Amino acid sequence: MERIIKKKEGFQGQKAIVIPKQVIASKCIKNEIINTLYITDIGYYPKARFHYMERASGAEQYILIYCHEGRGAVFLGHKEYKMVADDFIVIPVGAPHSYVADEKDPWSIYWVHFKGTASDKITSSIEKKGGLKGFIRFKEKSIGLFNEMYAQLEKGYSNDNLLCANMCLSYFFSTFLFNDKYDSSGKLEHKDAIDLSVDFLSRHTNSILSLEDIARQVNLSPSHFSHLFKRKTGLSPMEYFNHLKVQKACQYLLFTDLRIKEISQEVGIEDQYYFSRMFTKVMGVAPSEYRIKRVRS
Numbered sequence: 001m002e003r004i005i006k007k008k009e010g011f012q013g014q015k016a017i018v019i020p021k022q023v024i025a026s027k028c029i030k031n032e033i034i035n036t037l038y039i040t041d042i043g044y045y046p047k048a049r050f051h052y053m054e055r056a057s058g059a060e061q062y063i064l065i066y067c068h069e070g071r072g073a074v075f076l077g078h079k080e081y082k083m084v085a086d087d088f089i090v091i092p093v094g095a096p097h098s099y100v101a102d103e104k105d106p107w108s109i110y111w112v113h114f115k116g117t118a119s120d121k122i123t124s125s126i127e128k129k130g131g132l133k134g135f136i137r138f139k140e141k142s143i144g145l146f147n148e149m150y151a152q153l154e155k156g157y158s159n160d161n162l163l164c165a166n167m168c169l170s171y172f173f174s175t176f177l178f179n180d181k182y183d184s185s186g187k188l189e190h191k192d193a194i195d196l197s198v199d200f201l202s203r204h205t206n207s208i209l210s211l212e213d214i215a216r217q218v219n220l221s222p223s224h225f226s227h228l229f230k231r232k233t234g235l236s237p238m239e240y241f242n243h244l245k246v247q248k249a250c251q252y253l254l255f256t257d258l259r260i261k262e263i264s265q266e267v268g269i270e271d272q273y274y275f276s277r278m279f280t281k282v283m284g285v286a287p288s289e290y291r292i293k294r295v296r297s
Helices: 021-028 119-130 140-154 159-177 193-203 211-217 222-233 237-255 260-266 272-283 287-296
Strands: 015-018 038-045 052-055 062-069 072-076 079-083 087-091 097-101 108-115 133-135
Touching: 015 140, 021 038, 021 159, 038 140, 038 159, 062 119, 062 140, 062 159, 072 087, 079 087, 087 119, 108 140, 108 159, 119 133, 119 159, 140 159, 193 211, 193 222, 193 237, 211 222, 211 237, 222 237, 237 260, 237 272, 237 287, 260 272, 260 287, 272 287
Parallel strands: none
Antiparallel strands: 015 038, 038 108, 052 097, 062 087, 062 108, 072 079, 072 097, 087 133
């Protein structure tokens, strides 16, 4: 049975769950599916008047605090972070800190303590993107995932409940890492030059384009564009374009009777032998083999 935290301050509507250590040891740390990222504590404090916490030696877990409404402050090291509605902050494991609700307009906060082998990388990714403190505009998805995680853990600590809750946790963090790019409908907005170039490439998989052609679409020099593109995607522009061409070719192989030569032309490659080599390099099998294997499956 979960342990529910009862704060002396008495925040009306508060809720919290602390996962027992033996459950974490036996069902989270030892589970290869979720041991990279798992919840240790989770809760929601609405209108948390007089809320105050101090950990001079830091916490044993990483902590994410999302301020839904009101105001507060987080003191991390020698720095103060003012928190207002839709701000969030991640507190690294072992970092001395304290936090307090505003006296006149006390915050309502969702919070999660988490651990796992990927925790440090996730925290570092958030910090590199804009610092440990951030702001989210489209909170419905984040709150919905929080409620789903909480509801699963509230049912108890069966393997299924723990798996469901903790597999949601990665998605939950993605809404903080990438929230600046998606509106409440899930559509990408505020596109940068790389996002725009990817859209352009996706619409022109049937074309022959050079690096210069692509860079020109976003008004950047080829060298600067190539540097920005690889930093964001991990691939060069032409590698990325070839992957999109192969992805389109896979669809032709699966859903049409077009010959390999015809598919090669459909994805803007005149030399079918070059196309076959490129396809094999990306997919690990030749186009003809890919078609046969997929039909059998």
